[in-house]
Amino acid sequence: MYKLLLRPLLFSFDPEKVHHFTFSLIRNFSKIPGMTSIFRSLYVVSDKRLERELFDLKFKNPVGLAAGFDKNAVLYNELANFGFGFIEIGTVTPKGQVGNPKKRLFRLKDDQGIINRMGFNNEGLEAAVSQLKKNKGKLIIGGNIGKNTNTKPEDYTEDYLECFNGLHPYVDYFVLNVSCPNVGSHAKLNDKDYLLELISEVQKANVKFDKQKPILLKIAPDLNNNQLDEIIALVNETKLDGVITSNTSIDRSGLKASNERLTEIGNGGLSGQPIKAKSTQVIKYLSEKSQKAFPIIGVGGIHSAQDALDKIEAGADLVQIYTGFIYEGPRLIKKINKALIKKAN
Template identity: 55%
Template structure:
């Protein structure tokens, strides 16, 4: 079915296509029996798929990465496609429009996307409000990906992460600290050991004062050097956060074959060009840390084989986004079936 409608969506501007699809899904979901139909087609249920990671029980290891549902608008709808977990965001304390449009581009020959969205979202309070009134998340674990506003200076960034942590604490199952997007000026500077330790230690201290500890993870860039990855292992160990998400989008343009005018667009690349590098980062972290913390693998997963490769490299869970766009909603069930096989 998706192969029939994909050319229509791919004829649109990528951001417009996203809103068309999600808006259409919302409308379709209002039809009696539609959610049950989607669930029957796309959901694979089997106890062998269950995973317990950082104290949470996932019904399967396949998640929807942050960026698809920035404002917690589509959790009930996307849950019907069989995801074991859905990560909302990135959310910031204050609403912000993000970067100027156009800000997302398809590199079809490379099965990739370039995006420079810039943390466009309606703010942490709006996301929290939607999560508070969520009626049925269908056993899906919810993650909250948090970032800083563009206008917030790096020396004050910790306050933005604190705000988002407090706003979402009651409504998400785990947190992700995003300091690795290439689309907010200066954000990646927060990946340096000093500022990153400060942010994570501060959140962990707040976490300890809450009724229950919520897992806090760190999302990292694929462009880090081995010595920087060594620092990440040390930081995770010292701050005792729950784990790492590897990886965000890349600023590299190596090996791309698409139209040079598109390739030179500013932003982060996701999709198949990231498959190899993200797996390398997962394997390096798992080996260097002796698998002492869980890793969520994301980047270039377009098939069950890609997912299994990441799990074999040391990931405990995986996430999809660009692969979901290129391959369609059957990707989740295909991965689950591949794992069962």
């Protein structure tokens, strides 16, 4: 029903407006008595064979929702009813910010992709904490954190630490987002020496808490093998808990969209089917070259159960969807989990 009826209707409107409309729709439907049970009966798959233990956390299933969908942690309780095993909120910055000027979100329908240059638009740390206090404990929550756009380079680490310390009691794991192409003044975050400093400071903050939380690094899909070797060395040196691969891409090669359309859209990060193969290849390289030295969460272009299985076969321990959720609808989560059960037999 989603692909035949609902998606064509939603795709006839501005993507960002539809995003907010969909949030309202899910929230309001979930308030109707009995609807939560209906959603869960339609989409949730419960099976011991789906459970995964990673980072000292027990995931009900390995299919998560990537950061960027529920930036402000306002819908994670309702989204849990669609069968996700975990949800990553954010990217959260210390202060709320409006992000880049609109229009900043674009569909590439023929490519089954999305280009965005949102620019870490979010309501800030305090708002996220307020929402996370409403957590009903349905599933694992990740906190994706970043810096404010206007923060000076010498203060980047303080931004990450403020978010880390503020969210620590309310999330189960953290993601350092240093690879988003849609935020200005990000060059320093790609410098290995700075990454060593940032990770070290966040880890120092982590040990001050009674219970430490896993810390992961989210990387871009456009890294070459030498850069991926540096990531492996970085993870080994800092003892990071894992890597999420990958963020959105700035590469536009091989798209069906015309050059005129791409010029009209302008800059932004590409997600969805066009980055599927690239993301999977990065997972495979990291897994094989490191000899599976650290956990990997695979994300990028998962639009079918087979896409998810390919990521896992390449070396991913968990997977996340975002653009595929928009194009394929909530049944995608169930299809992936059913395929995983079948494969386990």
